[in-house]
Structure formats: C-alpha cells, structure tokens
C-alpha cells in the first residue's frame with residue numbers, strides 16, 4: 580500500500596488530504612509518511628532475518644530528528660559522515676554503539692567527538708586517517724574500533740556523481756593497499772581492528788554490483804584471517820536504488836538473499852547503511868504554482884520551490900514525478916517546471932508532460948524523501964522550508980519554516996564598518 584494516493588481527485592498522505600496541510604503550513608514543505616518510513620525500514624531489516632545484522636540508516640539521506648527517532652525506536656543504528664550527524668543521532672536517541680562513522684574527511688574535532696561518544700566503529704578511508712585516529716585515541720586514552728573502507732573497483736553503473744566504488748573515486752582504500760592498511764592497524768597501539776567496510780555508490784538498480792562487492796570483500800576477509808587478523812563486522816554500505824520513474828531496482832529481499840546466503844554459516848555481524856531505499860519514496864515536496872508563462876514555443880510553470888529546496892534535478896539531472904495535489908484538468912501540456920532562483924539550472928523538471936495547472940495549484944514532487952531537505956540551502960536568502968510528518972489522520976510539523984532572523988543568526992558587522 581502506497582501512502583501518497585489519490586482518493587477521488589485529491590492526493591492524500593495516509594489519511595490526511597495534502598491540500599489541508601498545504602493550507603495550514605504554507606508552501607513549499609517536505610512531507611513524510613510515518614507508515615511508509617516504518618514499513619520501509621522493517622521490510623529492509625526483515626529481509627536479513629536469520630543473520631546477525633544492524634541496519635544503520637544513512638543520516639545524510641534524511642536527518643530530521645523525528646525520522647531518526649522513528650528508526651531508533653525500531654532498533655536501528657546510524658551511518659554518519661560528520662560531527663553534526665553524530666549530534667543529531669544522539670539527540671534522536673540512537674545508541675552510540677549502533678553508530679558507524681564514514682567519510683574521507685573526518686576532522687580532529689569530529690574524531691574526538693566520536694571517540695568520546697563511544698561509537699561502534701570508524702570506517703577509515705585512508706592510511707593518514709588511520710594514523711590520526713590512533714593518535715587522537717592515544718591522547719584520550721581510548722582504543723578506537725575501526726573498519727577499513729575498501730574500494731573494490733566495482734562499476735555500480737549509477738550517475739558518476741554518486742558512484743563511489745571505482746578506483747578513480749576518492750572513497751576507500753584501494754584493494755591492493757588494504758592488506759597493508761590492516762597490517763599497520765594491527766600494529767597501532769590505540770586501534771582495535773573489528774571490521775571491513777565498502778559502499779559502492781547510490782541509486783544502484785541492479786543486484787550484480789552488490790554481489791561482486793560481497794565476493795571481493797569475503798575474499799579479503801579470508802586473506803586477513805590467514806594473516807591472523809580477525810574481522811567481526813562486515814559493513815556492506817548502502818546504495819540500493821528506488822523507483823523514481825520506470826527503474827526496477829531489486830527488492831530488499833532480492834538484495835539481501837546473496838548476503839544472507841553468504842553469511843548464514845559465518846560468525847560475521849552484518850552492518851548495512853541504507854539511506855535512499857528507506858526514505859526516498861516515503862517523502863514528497865509540496866509546492867505551489869506561482870505563475871504560468873509562455874516563452875517561444877515553451878511553456879513554463881513557475882513554482883515556489885526551487886533548486887535550493889530540492890537540488891537533485893539540478894545536480895544530477897534527476898527525475899522526480901510531479902503530480903497535481905488536486906486533479907482538476909484533464910488536459911495535458913508539456914512544460915518546464917522551474918523555481919524562482921536566478922539560475923537557468925533551477926528546475927524541477929524539463930519538458931515534462933503535466934496537467935494544465937494554473938497559479939495557486941499545489942503540486943506534489945514525488946520521491947523526495949531522500950537527499951531532499953538534507954541537501955537544501957539558504958541560497959538567495961530563501962528560508963529553509965518546513966518538514967511535516969503524517970501519522971494516520973494527524974500531521975505534525977517536525978521542523979518549522981525558518982524566519983528572516985534565522986538567516987542572519989551568527990552574522991555581525993565589524994567595528995571598522997560602523998560610522
């Protein structure tokens with residue numbers, strides 16, 4: 580059951596007419612379905628039944644603390660890539676020993692924060708980082724639990740900006756150097772080697788790249804064992820894709836099967852870092868048509884949401900289905916759906932067939948629950964928009980719309996400018 584459905588001509592989120600929320604909260608805003616978030620998390624987690632696993636939701640896909648709290652309540656962990664995400668996770672009640680920390684550029688402060696928090700493990704992405712973590716842990720008189728992130732050189736056949744498992748990508752340590760990395764880690768006083776990690780990209784819509792990655796990681800685990808290095812945690816990263824348009828990604832069950840088969844008879848504890856697959860289709864962006872205009876042979880629909888609110892179309896040429904919140908017109912037009920920002924790249928859709936909407940109409944930009952709000956910015960001094968969560972017939976604003984004062988918080992004018 581999909582939780583953004585038309586009843587008659589009107590789109591609902593669970594049991595709430597979206598139009599009602601739009602009138603109360605104003606537009607634009609992000610809207611999340613509690614039931615969908617919960618179902619997606621559980622379906623993903625249940626797909627690994629029979630093996631020891633921890634689903635560490637990838638915070639950067641959607642880091643609203645209400646969303647994180649829901650996953651915490653379901654027993655989830657968190658995959659973080661910054662100190663800010665660690666802060667959010669803790670605020671939301673994610674247990675420290677369920678947090679894994681990835682990313683190529685962890686700073687000293689961030690490393691210290693994670694060490695003091697006592698996270699499950701650092702996914703280390705370079706030899707220098709490994710040495711720095713050892714040094715920081717030594718100063719704090721702690722032992723840092725680490726996995727090394729392997730770059731298995733696998734083509735995940737996704738958009739180049741979100742492919743991460745090729746040797747030309749900045750992520751992980753290349754397959755050849757990994758063994759050296761583990762040998763070094765074994766010698767470092769304040770490092771405790773516990774895991775191995777890979778994450779090959781995002782919006783991956785085939786099963787094969789994951790299976791290839793699993794095979795190459797398993798091979799490494801065996802090689803390490805021969806060297807006397809025991810791996811306890813196998814982190815398979817995230818990356819499972821969703822349907823935005825007509826993609827047909829593997830179902831979580833299909834994605835899980837080879838992993839479950841490979842690990843059933845081992846003592847390895849599995850860690851997963853899904854982001855998009857959990858939240859992507861559990862959220863939409865609701866926007867209002869401000870103006871219609873016609874250019875030379877071109878129709879434009881100008882909306883109150885722009886690239887600063889939803890960057891994916893601009894950044895990746897990503898497709899998002901766009902539907903009227905209330906269906907009124909049968910007639911279809913082909914139009915560019917564009918935002919208010921002074922950039923030609925500011926669009927939600929180009930040459931899109933859409934019903935002949937008029938100013939004031941609400942539009943639902945579908946599949947916007949992942950990398951939507953989290954990638955938004957204040958560009959053009961636009962206020963960051965609210966996030967709303969629906970449960971059954973209730974809605975709750977889980978992040979308020981910013982106000983103008985928020986825009987200049989922390990700014991000041993130096994004395995030499997005063998006259």
Ligand SMILES: *Cc1c(COP(=O)(O)O)cnc(C)c1O
Nearest residue numbers: 637681781817818852853854855
């Ligand atoms: C972004 C990211 C994820 C989540 O990717 P999805 O495609 O959203 O599942 C998981 N792990 C790491 C290290 C990431 O950077």
